[in-house]
Amino acid sequence: MFINRDVAVRDMESILMAAIWFWIPLILVPIGAWLNLSGRSKKGGAALALICFGLVLISSWTVPSSDSTAAGHLLLSILAPSLLMAYGVHGMVFGGNVPVGKLDSSARWSGFLALVISLTIFCLMHWYTLTPLWRNNEVNPYWIVFWPTFLLFATSLCSASALALVGFGDDRLAEAIKLAGLSVVMAGIALSGMLFDGYLTTAEEFSDYIWLSAADIIGTVVGATLAIAAFAIVIWSYEKSLPPPMNSLPPTKDEIKHVVAIAKSHIGGEDE
């Protein structure tokens, strides 16, 4: 009886700790971002979102007993290559021919280099010792969720972008071929994952997760689309239920006089 009570108290404590150090900060990140973007509390919102995001990142140390914190650990592990990728993309875009915020033309090459290095780091995280390790030196369970999803979605988006560029752009075939090439590279990395074992994950496991990632991507996109459709139906049905707006009364003579006076004061100019 006492043992059961102790176990229950310990369970409650671990749930409470997980709520305080992981779940509440996770919920507060979008709320902080919303406060920042809506302009209600720009600095406060940004500070709240950043602090809470930091708490989520370090949650595998603050609440090591919670399994959910593996996601925070993964986000921390991929933060550096992701920031490098963002830096690379920024340099490549703004080192080119842009009307505002143009960087030095060398930024294009340094950006490209940063992008290649970040992709190489991601590959090394799969095939070399950089794999994110979690409890008992085992591979982080969410790494094998993140990696195939990233590869599949990047392949898919690059392919769609290439077609959009050649379809909607004017004489953009050369650029579209380069984008299609990037899509093929991403598909090639995914294919290599299916054929060659990683440092801590086998090719078979990766193949299984390709299926699960495809299911994940399609499910997420369909679910979000359904939510947007439900939102549109709610707004549409409410707007439809509103009575048509009343016609306003024609202006009185005094109002017309006032308008004419304003108009006259703005027409004409000084004689030359």
Place this chain on the structure above:
Amino acid sequence: MREPNASWKLITLAAILPVLVLITINLSIGDGYHPESFKRFGNALLTSYVLMGVILLGNLFFYADSRHRPLAPLVGMLVAIGIGVLISWALVSNDDLLLEANSGLRAQMLSNIVHLLVSIAAMLLAALLAIGATFAMITGRGRRVLFEEEE
């Protein structure tokens, strides 16, 4: 103005085709269909529906600001989210329909949210790469001379 050569249907096909090709290759070299795929699809669909619904519910506050704060859309959206939660609860607690390797309903729900967080992080990073590369290609070409100045 030039007529576009691509339609949205074609672009959607271009987005789906590489995934289908990879899945087909996977099918030909692997053991075949993964049995947990449907569960993952169902969980991802329901979780993203509910979470996207909650985000859109937040957006309704902006909408309410311009409409004398009506309650009807808020209630409508809450009902829509409630239906999603109910379906999730029913399918996860019913036998083995959507329950993955988790101990119970609560564990599955929390696991779904964390799983979605990781998937969305992966998709956002992929979007950054693809959209960034597209803009880099667009800005990479020198400005074209449209009109020659008269001598």
